[in-house]
Amino acid sequence: MTRVLPFVRPAASQDVPQAVQTLAAAFADYPWTRHTVAADRHVWRIERLQELFLTRFGLPYGRVWVTGDVRAVAVWTTPDTAPPASLGEELDPLVAELTGDRADVSARAEALMAPHRPAGPAWTLQTVAVHPEAQGRGLGSAVLRPGLEAAAQAGLPAYLETSSERNVRFYERLGFAVTARVTLPEGGPLTWSMVRAPSGPH
Incomplete structure (x- = not known):
């Protein structure tokens, strides 16, 4: 019996409310966010x-x-359209306010991961989520496929970070390889950097 692949499409602005709900549900108990985002009103x-x-x-x-x-939602950044530096400067105070009493911890975690990120052009998987009620249906690999294919067609590596060992095995099946393991201080989780070569899995 042929398996029907989930329908995947580019997101539009009207998808934001539902996408936010999916992402929040998936990341509510994720080790990285538990460590870097304040517990109150988490x-x-x-x-x-x-x-x-x-x-x-x-x-x-x-x-x-x-x-x-x-x-299911997948958000990538690419070398093609880089946001202006002024945008980061504008949003940094908002991010610090939202991370609450974990703002300094969050900044230190980002600084620790930065040396392991690609120095050259790459597609970076900033976030991906499948709503907990919809997991186990192939939605994760389906929503990642367009970005992986686009990175490969551009001849560029794909990069991601994960704080879940279960996710590491999932990404390895998609052709990613671990390039670094970083234990965040102050009781933080082990976090993996992973890269998928432009040629994809062999």
Whole structure:
């Protein structure tokens, strides 16, 4: 019996509310966000952070794909359209406010991961999520496929970071390889840097 692949399409502005809900549900108990985002009003903070990233970075400057029902979301940044430096300066105070009493921890975590990120052009998977109620249906690999194919067609590596060992195995099946392992200080999680070569899996 032929398996029907989930329908995946580029995201539009009207998808933002549902995409935010999907992302927040998936990241509510994720090790990285638990470590870097304040515990009080935790889910609300994640929702606002994801909304900020989608509306100010992902949609205007990156590539965002969703399944038809927006139960899966993948947000990439690419070398093609870089946001102006002034945007980061504008949003940094908002991000610090939303991370709350974990703002300094979040900044240190980012600084620790920075040396392991690609020095040259690459497609970077900034975030991907499948709503917990829709997991196990192939939505994750489906929503990632367009970005992986676009990176390969451009002859560029794809890069990501994950704080879940289960995710590491999932990404390895998609052709990624671990390039660094970083344990975040102050009780933070082990985080993996992973790269997929332009030629994809062999």
